[in-house]
Structure formats: structure tokens, C-alpha cells
Amino acid sequence: MMFLRKQLPIILAFVIGLGLWLQAYIPHRTSSAGLTTFTQSWAVILAGCALLLGILSAVHHHWTKIKLRRQGFAYSIITLGAFVVTLVAGLSWWNWPGFGAAKMADGSLFTWIFDNVFTPLAATMFSLLAFFIASAAFRAFRARSFEATALLIAGCIVMLGRVPIGELIPLGGGHDLSDVAGWIMNVPNAAAQRAILVGVILSQVAISIRIIFGIERTYMGGSD
């Protein structure tokens, strides 16, 4: 049992991790078909099983909430109700009244729910971002320190430079505000982003080595 819980995951992480690393340098189709397809197939199988676990987990969570009348249990009733309706609509092999197709085909009840309920709700959440950006920008642009002031000035230049009016604000020498905005984005901003990227990639190399060699084991629920 201990072997299955501790040693086997480390051995698998070592073999698969090292194999996939080496596979990146082997262009032969046997390499990609053998290892990449193998791991991808396993990932699909595991994801399928895990999705079932996920659904059970979600149903259990909301059912418990309803049963114990916890705060906000009404939302759980709506969630479970919507889940059941969508599930039945997606699995039903007959045409519901007013719909020309069954299951998940175009024109079915399932696609109607997706297009007319789910998509508008998701779009509503996304559209909230505009208001959240406004409030976050207000907080970020308060010129309380040198850094915040620099951010405020750079932000204003970039915002003005990225809209058509920016090209109409001359700065002399044949340049306009959009050129300054472009310079801010392409020089200091790109340099900072690349610096972060280099750090991230080296960190990913380090964490990969720690996982492949079994030094980092927290992700499998064990101590180091």
C-alpha cells in the first residue's frame, strides 16, 4: 500500500517526466506517437473519470447545503434544478415540444438553453469587468507616491495614444502621442514583461526538476 501511495507516483513522475523531456528533442514520429499520444490518452481517460468525480462532488456539496439549510441554500436549489434540466435536455432522444431536434443537436432544447440562458449569463458576468476595471483603475491611479504618479502619467499617455485622437496630438519632430504610447509599450513594458518571463521559465525548469527527481512531493499529498 505504501508503495502505491508513495514510491509508485515518484517512479511514474520520474519516468514520464524524463521521457517527455527527451521526447521534445526527438522529431521521429515513433517518439511523438509513442509517448505524447500515450500520455495524452491517459490524460483524457483520467480527466473523464475525474469529471464524474467532479459532478458527484458538486451535487453532493449543493445537496448537503440544501439539506442543512445553510446560508444561500436557495442558490443551490436553482443550481441543482438547472443541472437536472440541462442533463435531461441533453440526454433526451425525443424532440421536446417546439424544438426540431433531440439531444445536443442544433435546434434542440439543450442548445436553446445554452444559447439563451447560459451564454447571456456568462456575457453578463464578463461585462461586469468594465465596471470593475473602472474602480480598480481609480485606486491604482491615485497619485500617492512617485511610483503611482509615474503609473498615472504612463497610463494616461498609453490610453490617449491608443485611441485615434492620440495621433492628432503632435509632439514635434513628426511624432505624435501614439508614438510615445508605442514606445512605452514596446520598450519599458516589454522589457519588464520579458524579465518576468525569464524568471518564470527558470522557475518552471526548477520545479520540473524538483518534481521529476521526487524532491517536491507536496502535490501528491506527501511531505518532502
Added chain:
Amino acid sequence: MRSLDLTNTRFCLTALLLLSLVCVLAPHPARAQSPSNPEVTDHPNDDGSAVILSFGLAGDELLELMPQVQIEGVWHDTETAPVLLSSLDKRSDHPEIYGWGVTDGNAELRPDDYYVPISKYVTVGEDGEPSVVPVSPELGEFAVRLVVDPAGRAESHPAGSVQATGQLFNRNMSFRVLLAFLFAGIIMYFILAARRNPNIFIRRIAGLEAVDEAIGRATEMGKPVLHINGLDSLATLSTVAAVNILGRIAGKVATYESDLLVPCFDPVVMTVSQEVVKNAYIEAGRPDNYREDNIYFLTDQQFSYTASVCGIMLREKPAANFLLGYFYAESLLLAETGNTTGAIQIAGTDAQAQLPFFITTCDYTLIGEELYAASAYLSREPMLLGSLRGQDLAKAFVMVMIFLGTLLSTFGSEWLSRLWTPL
């Protein structure tokens, strides 16, 4: 008055002469030139699904003729349907095949040589239905010939035949292999060195120093701690890093006997998170306090998940929010909602586009590499800290290379920057 006599010999000769003159002086299409030196070779460093066809065409005519260049394949003595080339590339466009030494680039050559020689990939799909040339290298050798201006049939000589083969090592990646071994060697050296000398200095990371404070505050207030593992699967390393941090946080939460909520976006991440938290509680000596119901799957739809987590923040009012992993457009929605509830917020991501949102709305933000360092930092395990030291040295090496590359490029030498250019 003499009438026009069409049978007059002098008249007929004059008319014929004039007609010939008109034919000679009238503009007519340029005569198509046969492609020269056609050659078909195996594509190097590939999986055996491509060959390269190279040939020469005179420069000035090419732009006119290019849409009429066809490849005709001869395959097992069966002539295939001709394929019209949609574009032609120069050799200098393909350093991955011809190296950086090819100089038939833009400015250095005479106009006649500008497009000469030209190579074109001839790729074949895995389903045996090639999209460019109707032959399959998997089946053996094939020969091709080029036809310019099919109406005039200005054909090339047959380009020969080739067997497309897959290679066992991509030579274009030699430098990358060297770098990978170098970085891995540096990191492994410091990991092993940390065994001998466990006293390793690591700079203070404010966001991680605040973890104890955040969990302590949640305990004092009797409110739960909320942890989000980002919106990617475990195939993303930032999610692995987030789960690692979750293990450390869960250990502290278990010690303080507080509550930990982990709503998950991915069912695999949920399963792993349950295992990680459970073990953290066991190691902290509080297995009875572990509640599997608190680590649950919500949905794998981005904005449904966002709405659900925002609802949890507003109803449960957690005192500490940890937003760690990879985030997309929902980052600001989550962090701003958490901000309005008055929770201490510690975020960490390597999604560069989301960093400004977290910095604006969270109390502490782990930027890029700090997210990956967090597990080592929180555990203070010497071997993990050793890898951070190795990583810093590798970073210093990259900085020196960037400086040297910039310097050499400034003085006209592209050698170093080309060495680092992925092919």
C-alpha cells in the same frame, strides 16, 4: 479610276509584310523559363513527413510566373494531379534547414539572384491525404518535376527522387539541450549542496511572510480561509505550484484550527487538492478537523465559476483569500469582490496580463517566479531552497548572455543572438 484588285500580287505581298510587322511589334506574354537545378531532398530534423523541393527561377519573371508554378509528382509510375504552389520561399527564410550562412537575403544580392534558389515545403498529412503534393513519403520514394506556365509546358528536368525519413535527434535543438543540461546541472548542484550546508539565505518575500498573519486573522475572526488554485488544469505548472502552496497553507490552517474552503475549477485539481489537504491535516495532528466537503468542484465554465466564487466571498465572507495559479479575465472580478469584503488577499500568478489587476486589488502579490518559490519558502526545506539558489545563478547567467548579446548585436555581430534563437 482603278478599282482595288485583291488578286494583285503586289498588294498581297504588302499586306502580308504589314501583318508580319504587326505580329512582331505587338506585346506578347514573356516566354516561360524552365526552373533550373530542381532538387528534392529529405527535410532534416523532422518526423519523416516532409521533403524539400528547391529550384531556381530567374528573378524578374518570378512574380508574374509564380502563380503558374506547379508541382507534378510521379509516384510509383503513376502521375499525380498537378498542385499549384501558393507561395515560394527563399532559402534564407529557412535557417532551420539551411543554417544562418545563406546570404540570398534581401539586400546583399544582385536582382537576378534575388529569388534563386527557392525552396518549398512539401508536407504530407498523416491521413495519407497530402495537402500540398499528392504523394506520401511513407510509401517510399517519389519524384517530382516543376512546370512553369502549363500552357507553354516549360518543364524542369525531373527533380529526382527521395525517401522522406524521420530523425532521432533534432540538431537545431543542440544548444537548447546544452542549456537544459547546464541549468539542470546548476540546480541539482545547489540542491545537493543544500544537504551539506542547510543555512541558505533567501530574500524576504512580503506576500509569503503575510501568510501566517492572514491565517491568524481568519482564526481570530472565526472566518474561513479561501484558496483558489487558478483556472487551469494540473498540466500547467503554475497550478502545480498553487497546489504545493495549498499543502503548506492547509498545514497552518489545521494548526490554527480554522476552516479552509477550496472551490475547484478542475475535477482533477479537486481530487489532488483533497489528498493534499487531507495529508496536511494528518501531518499537523488534526485529522478530525479535515472536512472533505470544503474542497469541492464548482464548474469548469469560466464565468459560472467566477460568479460562484464571488457568491462564496459575499456570503461566507472569508477573512483571507489566496488566489494562486493561472488566471484569465476573471482575475479582477474575483480580486475586486474579495477586496470589497475586507479580506486579506494574497495573489500569485505567472499570467502577465493579470498581474496589474492583482497588484491593484490585493494586499500582496507574488509576481511570476515568486509563485514557484513559495512552496520552498514556506517549508524552509533546505533542498527546496537549494533549488532556488541554483535558479538564481541560472538567471544571472541569462542576464550576462542578454548583456553580451545586446553588446555584440550593437557592433553588428549576430552570432550570440542567433545561437539563442529557437529554430
